[in-house]
Amino acid sequence: MRIRFTKMQGAGNDFVVLDETRAPLNLTTAQYRWLADRHFGVGADQILSVRPSPAPGIDFEYVIHNADGGEVEHCGNGARCFVRFVRERGLTDKSTVRVRTVNQVLELRMLPDGRVTVDMGAPVFELPQVPFDPRGLDPQAHGDWARWPLPLPDGRQVPAAVLSMGNPHAVLEVDDAERAPVAQLGPLVEAHPAFPRRVNVGFMQVRSRDAITLRVWERGAGETLACGTGACAAVVAGIRLGRLDSRVEVQTRGGVLTIEWRGIGSPVLMTGPAATVFEGEVEIPL
Numbered sequence: 001m002r003i004r005f006t007k008m009q010g011a012g013n014d015f016v017v018l019d020e021t022r023a024p025l026n027l028t029t030a031q032y033r034w035l036a037d038r039h040f041g042v043g044a045d046q047i048l049s050v051r052p053s054p055a056p057g058i059d060f061e062y063v064i065h066n067a068d069g070g071e072v073e074h075c076g077n078g079a080r081c082f083v084r085f086v087r088e089r090g091l092t093d094k095s096t097v098r099v100r101t102v103n104q105v106l107e108l109r110m111l112p113d114g115r116v117t118v119d120m121g122a123p124v125f126e127l128p129q130v131p132f133d134p135r136g137l138d139p140q141a142h143g144d145w146a147r148w149p150l151p152l153p154d155g156r157q158v159p160a161a162v163l164s165m166g167n168p169h170a171v172l173e174v175d176d177a178e179r180a181p182v183a184q185l186g187p188l189v190e191a192h193p194a195f196p197r198r199v200n201v202g203f204m205q206v207r208s209r210d211a212i213t214l215r216v217w218e219r220g221a222g223e224t225l226a227c228g229t230g231a232c233a234a235v236v237a238g239i240r241l242g243r244l245d246s247r248v249e250v251q252t253r254g255g256v257l258t259i260e261w262r263g264i265g266s267p268v269l270m271t272g273p274a275a276t277v278f279e280g281e282v283e284i285p286l
């Protein structure tokens with residue numbers, strides 16, 4: 001089967017975007033994985049499928065698959081690319097677009113400078129579903145969610161803030177993000193038994209009350225140059241720890257995202273870049 005695709009990136013988090021507004025492609029998990037493969041396929045952190053309006057008042061539906069082929073709930077950088085995609089292809093001329101993901105309706109706004117602001121919804125504070133806790137604490141009764149002592153297989157504990165931005169995140173605070181053991185600790189925490197659905201793992205260095213540096217080991221994709229939902233989760237965690245103000249610049253390896261959050265019950269607003277890299281056609285193996 002031959003398919004057309006658009007390659008896009010938001011702060012270096014890269015995507016293969018598929019237009020399914022006229023007809024579904026019905027790709028298999030293996031085909032999503034092949035598209036994301038940087039050696040045998042096109043190469044991407046996630047595959048975004050744009051589908052027609054699922055309900056009145058909603059402009060489109062968009063479905064996200066990680067590089068490992070698994071479908072996921074949310075992708076912040078992808079949401080910004082999605083809105084540029086539908087406008088550049090003439091699928092809408094609206095500057096505010098409403099889109100349904102698997103578990104949320106998002107509102108996305110194009111800014112005059114080409115960046116996009118996404119209303120990411122309100123964060124949900126969760127405690128891990130733990131089979132054990134070395135300190136004998138009941139995690140559901142243990143109030144300090146932002147510094148939950150996550151036990152590692154080697155006996156160490158790392159304090160983690162666990163929350164959902166529609167998708168699951170664990171945020172660890174580090175002294176120096178550039179030197180953080182992302183490739184070692186990332187996979188251990190991603191697959192930790194405390195997270196039956198696995199988890200995205202952020203390594204946050206607080207530089208000042210309005211600036212952090214962040215690296216993220218993404219569930220199903222490994223370390224990416226930026227993670228939009230990861231940036232939101234880190235800023236929310238930093239604010240609840242009393243370490244950050246309500247508007248924060250997040251420096252990632254691929255660019256800067258601006259995150260704003262006014263506290264419990266409020267939505268998180270994310271602003272950042274989105275760009276088309278190239279378009280192409282590819283014969284996709286069955």
Ligand SMILES: N[C@@H](CCC[C@H](N)C(=O)O)C(=O)O
Nearest residue numbers: 075076077167219227228229
């Ligand atoms: N790159 C994304 C997040 C993509 C999904 C994530 N890996 C998950 O499994 O939840 C972003 O920009 O938010």
